[in-house]
Amino acid sequence: MIAKSLREFRRSLIWWTIGISAFMAMYLSIYPNISGNPDLYGAQALAKFPGALRDLMGGLQDMTSGLGYLQSVVYQLFVPMLFTVCAMLIANRAIAQPEEAGTLELVVTLPVDRRRLLLQRFAAFALGLLAVAVITLLVTWALAESVALGVGLDRLVAAHTGVYLVGLFFGSVTLAAGAASGRRAPSLALGGVWAVLGYVVVTVGQNVEAIAWLKWISPFHYYATGRPLYQGLPAGDYLVLAGAIAVLVLTAVLAFDRRDIGV
Amino acid sequence: MTAVVRAEGLTKYYGRRRGLEDLTLEIRPGEIFGYLGPNGAGKTTTIRLLLDVIRPTRGHVRVLGAGSREAAVRARIGYLPGELALEGRERAADYLAFLGRVRGGVPAARIEALAERLDADLSVPMRKLSKGNKQKIGLIQAFMHEPDLLILDEPTGGLDPLVQQEFLTMVREVRASGRTVLMSSHVLAEVEHVSDRVGIVRAGRLVAVENVAALREKAMRRVELHFDAPVPAEAFADLPGVRELRVEGAGLRCTIDGRPDALVKAAARFTVVHLVSEEPDLEEIFLTYYSDEGRDDDRQEPA
Numbered sequence A: 001m002i003a004k005s006l007r008e009f010r011r012s013l014i015w016w017t018i019g020i021s022a023f024m025a026m027y028l029s030i031y032p033n034i035s036g037n038p039d040l041y042g043a044q045a046l047a048k049f050p051g052a053l054r055d056l057m058g059g060l061q062d063m064t065s066g067l068g069y070l071q072s073v074v075y076q077l078f079v080p081m082l083f084t085v086c087a088m089l090i091a092n093r094a095i096a097q098p099e100e101a102g103t104l105e106l107v108v109t110l111p112v113d114r115r116r117l118l119l120q121r122f123a124a125f126a127l128g129l130l131a132v133a134v135i136t137l138l139v140t141w142a143l144a145e146s147v148a149l150g151v152g153l154d155r156l157v158a159a160h161t162g163v164y165l166v167g168l169f170f171g172s173v174t175l176a177a178g179a180a181s182g183r184r185a186p187s188l189a190l191g192g193v194w195a196v197l198g199y200v201v202v203t204v205g206q207n208v209e210a211i212a213w214l215k216w217i218s219p220f221h222y223y224a225t226g227r228p229l230y231q232g233l234p235a236g237d238y239l240v241l242a243g244a245i246a247v248l249v250l251t252a253v254l255a256f257d258r259r260d261i262g263v
Numbered sequence B: 001m002t003a004v005v006r007a008e009g010l011t012k013y014y015g016r017r018r019g020l021e022d023l024t025l026e027i028r029p030g031e032i033f034g035y036l037g038p039n040g041a042g043k044t045t046t047i048r049l050l051l052d053v054i055r056p057t058r059g060h061v062r063v064l065g066a067g068s069r070e071a072a073v074r075a076r077i078g079y080l081p082g083e084l085a086l087e088g089r090e091r092a093a094d095y096l097a098f099l100g101r102v103r104g105g106v107p108a109a110r111i112e113a114l115a116e117r118l119d120a121d122l123s124v125p126m127r128k129l130s131k132g133n134k135q136k137i138g139l140i141q142a143f144m145h146e147p148d149l150l151i152l153d154e155p156t157g158g159l160d161p162l163v164q165q166e167f168l169t170m171v172r173e174v175r176a177s178g179r180t181v182l183m184s185s186h187v188l189a190e191v192e193h194v195s196d197r198v199g200i201v202r203a204g205r206l207v208a209v210e211n212v213a214a215l216r217e218k219a220m221r222r223v224e225l226h227f228d229a230p231v232p233a234e235a236f237a238d239l240p241g242v243r244e245l246r247v248e249g250a251g252l253r254c255t256i257d258g259r260p261d262a263l264v265k266a267a268a269r270f271t272v273v274h275l276v277s278e279e280p281d282l283e284e285i286f287l288t289y290y291s292d293e294g295r296d297d298d299r300q301e302p303a
Ligand SMILES: Nc1ncnc2c1ncn2[C@@H]1O[C@H](COP(=O)(O)OP(=O)(O)OP(=O)(O)O)[C@@H](O)[C@H]1O
Pocket: A262, A263, B014, B017, B018, B019, B020, B037, B038, B039, B040, B041, B042, B043, B044, B045, B046, B082, B186
């Protein structure tokens, strides 16, 4: 069942891997231009950006160092968002999409327990996303070496693990919503809204007292505050993410097991 | 003899919409059960309840001696959904192989043999299949693991007459090997020649369960006899079951309600040169169930 699910996801997994790798290649290949132009991209120059925009981009501290550049353009916003979108779309293919298409009906009548079926579909999704993460990590590493970014593999692994967990989290949100409702669009909307608001809360919103506490339910908080690229793997934060994912999957299992399919 | 399907008070509401109301039904081992009803009667609802795709609002059902929630028993069921959806780039052959593996293994040769019988092409990506060809894939997957119980929701939809015939042959073979079939349809004509019993649902209620052979015996049929010489009308008067008798010279017409025995014995005293007997029109009988509300209660026969 896992292999069959992975086969279903294969094409979109491949395209996402290519897309994210291309994104990495594009941004990392212009790094030499930027590091060679401290006047344009140095700390003073960046200070001229409007404050809110700087916040949204995670502070834009220093684009001319390898670490600062990688954090600002790659790991701050774009790559987590790409992973999030990719994860939500693939997670939707686990239950909600085949259910709306009607192909799930025959699958749930196979001699496989419903709970087990859902876990297997989740496992296929998590493995597929892991493959995307591993391949794009290797691509990033190779590119970082080729432009002499000066960031160690351990830091890349730390940041990439976080990206994977954030993606897995939002994918699990979508999967749980799909398992409970069987509908594609609302499941995607729930994950999307959570992701956008969660990101805003930990960036722009961190200075607004009224909403700052919301950071606790934003996965980006657990991904970004440890600053994995600067300080290495934030084990505690990532464990919180992993725990949240486990809770979501459990919710999905229970909801899916109770429900009428295809009504 | 334990029932293959035993439903008791099975009821399903979709929110406030009624899908099925208080179904009590037993399907016996080795029989072909035709499940008839007009659109929206509750056939698909019943079938989905048997397969645990949806859960009953009330009542319960046992299939092959197990509760419908027990997943393992579904390896012994073959299911053709009423609205079969097959999608994607995957080839039909790969999909069938996958289904076979999950159900505990199906020899590739058996899949090929079925494909040949139904004239199905397994090398085409499933999204490119026509409706009828999808239906063939659906039939293959339902039959291929030789299940003890086949549940087929409108199996002949989209099939051409030749393939329909082949399908009916396959159904008879299933019965011959002692296995059980439940198939739904809108029209009796589609199932009457293979079914042992038929059940009629209308507006969510089972209104009748009838034995097809008994029904045929009870049915009216028109009979025409020709003799070598004129016959006296009195010789055929007051025969049991004979109605609308008309004798004109050497010809006789009438309708028979039930067995033709009395008429045949009366006619045997003369020389019969020609005999025509029409097939009873069961459809006509069944149409009365569709339209005639008044017979709901006295015809209910929960098996
Ligand atoms: N998902 C659903 N939501 C709400 N009502 C439903 C749903 N599915 C079926 N119904 C209702 O339940 C009743 C029975 O439907 P069902 O699909 O069982 O009929 P059917 O006998 O299979 O009809 P058909 O011959 O058209 O396939 C209908 O009145 C239908 O409107």
